[in-house]
Amino acid sequence: MNNIIEHYRGEHAATKDRLPGAGLDWLDTSRDAALTIFGEKGFPARGMEDWKYTNVRPIEKRPFRLARETASDAAIDTRLCGDMACHRIVFVDGRYSRHLSEPGNPSAPITVKDLHTALLEDADTLEAHLGKIADVSRNGFSALNMALMNDGACISIADNAVPERPIHLMFLSSGKEEITSQTRILVMAGAGSQATIIESYHSATGNVYFNNITTEIRVAADASVEHYKLQHESNKAFHIATLHVEQARDSTFTSFSVSMGAQLARNDINIWMNDEGANCDLYGLYMADGRQHTDFHTRIDHASPHCNSREIYKGILDGHARAVFNGQVHIHPDAQKSAAEQTNNNLLLSRNAEVDTKPQLEIHADDVTASHGATIGQLDDNMIFYLRSRGLDYHTAHALLVYGFAHDIVEKMTIEPLRHHLQATLAGRIPGLDRPHELASGG
Amino acid sequence: MSADNQEVRELAQKEYEHGFVTDIQADTLPPGLDEDVIRAISAKKNEPQWMLEWRLDAYEKWLKMTPPQWPHLRIQPIDYQAISYYSAPRQGDGPKSLDEVDPKLLETYNKLGIPLEEQKMLAGVTDMAVDAVFDSVSVKTTFTRQLEEAGVIFCSISEAMHKHPALVQQYLGTVVPKTDNYYAALNCAVFTDGSFVYIPKGTRCPMELSTYFRINAQNTGQFERTLIIADEGSHVSYLEGCTAPIRDENQLHAAVVELVAMENAEIKYSTVQNWYPGDETGKGGIYNFVTKRAECRGDHSRVSWTQVETGSSITWKYPSCVLKGDNSVGEFYSVALSSLAQQADTGTKMIHLGRNTSSTIVSKGISAMKGQNAYRGLVQVNKNAENARNYTQCDSLLLGDTCGAHTFPYMEVKNPTARVEHEATTSRIGEDQLFYCRQRGISEEDAVSMIVNGFCKEVFRELPMEFAVEAQKLLSVSLEGAVG
Numbered sequence: 001m002n003n004i005i006e007h008y009r010g011e012h013a014a015t016k017d018r019l020p021g022a023g024l025d026w027l028d029t030s031r032d033a034a035l036t037i038f039g040e041k042g043f044p045a046r047g048m049e050d051w052k053y054t055n056v057r058p059i060e061k062r063p064f065r066l067a068r069e070t071a072s073d074a075a076i077d078t079r080l081c082g083d084m085a086c087h088r089i090v091f092v093d094g095r096y097s098r099h100l101s102e103p104g105n106p107s108a109p110i111t112v113k114d115l116h117t118a119l120l121e122d123a124d125t126l127e128a129h130l131g132k133i134a135d136v137s138r139n140g141f142s143a144l145n146m147a148l149m150n151d152g153a154c155i156s157i158a159d160n161a162v163p164e165r166p167i168h169l170m171f172l173s174s175g176k177e178e179i180t181s182q183t184r185i186l187v188m189a190g191a192g193s194q195a196t197i198i199e200s201y202h203s204a205t206g207n208v209y210f211n212n213i214t215t216e217i218r219v220a221a222d223a224s225v226e227h228y229k230l231q232h233e234s235n236k237a238f239h240i241a242t243l244h245v246e247q248a249r250d251s252t253f254t255s256f257s258v259s260m261g262a263q264l265a266r267n268d269i270n271i272w273m274n275d276e277g278a279n280c281d282l283y284g285l286y287m288a289d290g291r292q293h294t295d296f297h298t299r300i301d302h303a304s305p306h307c308n309s310r311e312i313y314k315g316i317l318d319g320h321a322r323a324v325f326n327g328q329v330h331i332h333p334d335a336q337k338s339a340a341e342q343t344n345n346n347l348l349l350s351r352n353a354e355v356d357t358k359p360q361l362e363i364h365a366d367d368v369t370a371s372h373g374a375t376i377g378q379l380d381d382n383m384i385f386y387l388r389s390r391g392l393d394y395h396t397a398h399a400l401l402v403y404g405f406a407h408d409i410v411e412k413m414t415i416e417p418l419r420h421h422l423q424a425t426l427a428g429r430i431p432g433l434d435r436p437h438e439l440a441s442g443g
Numbered sequence: 444m445s446a447d448n449q450e451v452r453e454l455a456q457k458e459y460e461h462g463f464v465t466d467i468q469a470d471t472l473p474p475g476l477d478e479d480v481i482r483a484i485s486a487k488k489n490e491p492q493w494m495l496e497w498r499l500d501a502y503e504k505w506l507k508m509t510p511p512q513w514p515h516l517r518i519q520p521i522d523y524q525a526i527s528y529y530s531a532p533r534q535g536d537g538p539k540s541l542d543e544v545d546p547k548l549l550e551t552y553n554k555l556g557i558p559l560e561e562q563k564m565l566a567g568v569t570d571m572a573v574d575a576v577f578d579s580v581s582v583k584t585t586f587t588r589q590l591e592e593a594g595v596i597f598c599s600i601s602e603a604m605h606k607h608p609a610l611v612q613q614y615l616g617t618v619v620p621k622t623d624n625y626y627a628a629l630n631c632a633v634f635t636d637g638s639f640v641y642i643p644k645g646t647r648c649p650m651e652l653s654t655y656f657r658i659n660a661q662n663t664g665q666f667e668r669t670l671i672i673a674d675e676g677s678h679v680s681y682l683e684g685c686t687a688p689i690r691d692e693n694q695l696h697a698a699v700v701e702l703v704a705m706e707n708a709e710i711k712y713s714t715v716q717n718w719y720p721g722d723e724t725g726k727g728g729i730y731n732f733v734t735k736r737a738e739c740r741g742d743h744s745r746v747s748w749t750q751v752e753t754g755s756s757i758t759w760k761y762p763s764c765v766l767k768g769d770n771s772v773g774e775f776y777s778v779a780l781s782s783l784a785q786q787a788d789t790g791t792k793m794i795h796l797g798r799n800t801s802s803t804i805v806s807k808g809i810s811a812m813k814g815q816n817a818y819r820g821l822v823q824v825n826k827n828a829e830n831a832r833n834y835t836q837c838d839s840l841l842l843g844d845t846c847g848a849h850t851f852p853y854m855e856v857k858n859p860t861a862r863v864e865h866e867a868t869t870s871r872i873g874e875d876q877l878f879y880c881r882q883r884g885i886s887e888e889d890a891v892s893m894i895v896n897g898f899c900k901e902v903f904r905e906l907p908m909e910f911a912v913e914a915q916k917l918l919s920v921s922l923e924g925a926v927g
Contacts, residue, residue, distance in 0.1 A: 333845070334844070346856075348856065348859035348861070350859060351826075351858070354855070354857045355855075355856045356853070356854065358851065358852060358853050358854065359852060359867070360849075360850060360851050360852075361839075361848070361850040361867060362515075362847070362849045362850075363839070363847060365841075366842065366846065366871045367844070367871060368841075368871075369868075369869070370869040370870075371866070371867060371868040371869070372865075372866075374852070374854060374865040375862075375864050375865070376854060376861060376862070376863040377861065377862040377864075378862075
């Protein structure tokens with residue numbers, strides 16, 4: 001453990017002059033403080049309740065390094081989702097790639113900048129917002145991200161602005177060496193604005209790397225933000241991501257989180273509903289196979305009255321995979337008239353897969369309705385029988401039902417190209433399924 | 444609203460109904476805990492050498508352990524040296540009949556509404572045997588002969604140690620090991636008494652067995668140990684009920700209950716717990732830190748836990764089932780009420796090991812005033828537990844805006860043939876429900892009591908009749924006026 005702390009201290013010392021915002025006093029102070037916290041905490045241990053089922057020792061064993069220069073020739077098709085019109089910002093190995101990005105001239109009322117540029121041009125704004133929602137002392141990963149954050153994006157949407165196109169942040173791994181990227185994303189949605197933000201993670205090869213991402217989203221009053229996260233990392237990668245959202249009065253936040261890659265993927269989603277009338281919907285889909293380990297920890301804080309939250313997470317486990325789901329809903333004292341719903345369904349397709357789920361409610365107000373449900377099981381024999389009695393063979397019937405199980409989440413996505421992309425990905429991952437939609441519509 | 448608050452205040456100030464201290468001389472060890480105290484307890488109970496060694500071993504292990512920090516509870520640190528670990532009512536050579544029992548003791552039971560004389564007279568009607576536990580020593584065992592005829596052993600555990608040492612040695616500590624947790628280890632070291640039940644092969648216990656616990660002497664922690672063994676094809680229903688007098692200092696109760704069900708055996712264990720909950724600031728009141736576990740060792744065995752927890756200032760209790768035998772069944776039905784400043788962290792563990800095992804969990808939590816109620820449960824399906832089935836339902840009812848209800852269900856599934864379902868809801872009594880009742884001339888209090896009883900019905904119907912009545916009464920008394 002001490003070795004790895006020393007290693008990251010060394011990384012900090014070696015790169016600190018070139019990290020974004022180097023020379024800004026407030027940022028240097030924050031980074032140093034975070035490094036001290038990381039030194040004290042190290043990586044989370046299994047003994048901690050939040051990490052009970054997830055072992056991060058493999059990350060600790062490898063001395064990952066920050067990419068020193070921007071790779072320019074990543075052999076990755078950046079045309080995810082076909083020709084979706086969007087503001088696309090591309091990062092390779094955690095560093096902003098100017099020539100792969102197609103920002104599409106975002107002009108006021110929206111600005112999309114990489115972290116280096118943002119810290120040069122809007123240092124004062126960032127001082128007021130960066131790291132203000134995310135708690136740096138939450139765990140070793142949060143601290144490490146603050147100390148070493150080497151790139152990322154800063155998105156700001158003016159009051160009442162409604163950008164026509166989604167903003168797509170694309171993170172590619174070239175898979176050259178054991179690289180870590182410490183990414184920070186900051187989104188500020190002004191009052192009454194509407195925005196769609198996509199984060200996606202891809203890899204060119206099946207190499208080992210470590211992505212540690214912290215995303216902060218501030219949703220101002222009456223604003224509406226849709227956040228999509230697609231995680232298609234290499235099957236050997238480590239992916240640790242934390243999303244912090246703070247919602248103001250009458251704001252709406254919708255999150256879609258799809259986790260398919262990585263040998264170890266951990267997603268923390270924290271929603272803080274700060275004022276009355278806030279509304280949030282969280283949808284998640286995780287698929288794991290082989291020896292993959294996927295972990296979702298969500299926490300919704302109803303800190304004010306009259307807020308609603310809805311959460312649906314679905315998981316499909318095959319091979320020796322293991323999935324962890326922990327969904328917390330906290331209803332604070334005096335947060336009356338809160339409504340919270342949570343569902344977690346898991347499909348176990350193999351003898352060696354495992355699911356550990358823990359839906360958790362903590363309620364300190366009385367005039368509320370809160371419910372959660374969780375199921376773990378396999379496909380219903382009656383459903384398979386129904387399809388077989390209509391002439392489908394067992395494998396097709398099975399595949400179609402698995403597809404349908406996952407599609408519940410996909411069909412809720414509002415961006416059509418993204419939906420098609422995921423439908424195709426699903427069809428590719430479920431054996432025995434070529435054109436599920438034709439099958440489903442009786443073709 | 445203000446009228447209701449008035450009622451709440453009145454209720455909070457109402458003296459605990461069962462709060463009285465029986466003034467009889469007790470044979471008590473001075474406070475403190477060390478090896479000598481354990482030797483003294485063992486000597487007083489005339490225990491065999493292996494038992495003393497077992498206790499000392501547990502004590503040594505306990506010293507190295509720390510109290511669990513994970514419960515959703517605020518516990519004042521406990522000074523284990525300030526507790527007296529042995530207290531026996533002075534009885535001379537022990538009574539040979541009811542007439543010889545200390546009349547004050549009998550009076551205590553009278554106040555509780557379960558007089559031994561009546562028990563004796565009503566024997567034919569209620570069919571109940573009471574192994575009355577007054578503080579730490581079993582005072583009176585009734586109906587022994589009837590049970591003897593059936594071959595059932597029902598006695599205090601210290602008596603069993605002398606009369607049936609082989610059975611005790613064979614089973615004691617096999618379900619809850621000495622190092623299971625901090626409080627269980629403490630219990631192993633210092634337990635003073637408890638009940639022992641053995642139901643022989645193919646026997647259906649002719650009556651419901653019942654132990655009434657009562658904490659009496661001041662500053663005496665009560666460390667009960669219960670061991671129930673149901674041999675092949677047997678059946679037993681066991682009732683446990685508790686009340687305690689008013690106290691200023693927190694009293695520690697760390698009991699251990701072990702159940703063993705062999706092939707085709709069935710054990711039904713019911714508890715009504717109504718210990719002193721402390722005052723509205725949480726002062727006084729019992730610390731109820733109990734380890735209860737059942738092992739379904741044989742195929743087709745069945746264990747059912749039913750509990751109604753209305754008392755204690757802090758409850759920390761997870762009656763569990765280890766489903767080892769194929770086709771074994773575990774059940775857990777619970778009503779937990781936390782009012783005043785009570786805190787409860789309770790639930791169950793269902794460990795599925797055998798094939799075709801099934802478990803049902805129904806937990807109803809009611810929080811009122813400043814009460815904090817947490818359900819914490821684990822459903823674990825292991826690799827070889829083919830076709831395991833679990834259904835969990837945990838509902839919480841909130842009365843008042845300063846109480847809290849929490850749910851921490853853990854589900855760990857390692858077998859794809861398992862079907863595990865969990866459902867939880869939290870709500871308060873609907874204004875429309877209350878309005879409906881009041882519109883029909885039912886007073887608000889009666890309406891609340893009716894709705895709460897309806898909420899708990901699924902659990903109450905699992906209780907034996909006598910207990911169901913007591914439980915309903917307890918609940919309405921505890922909740923009077925607690926709605927706003």
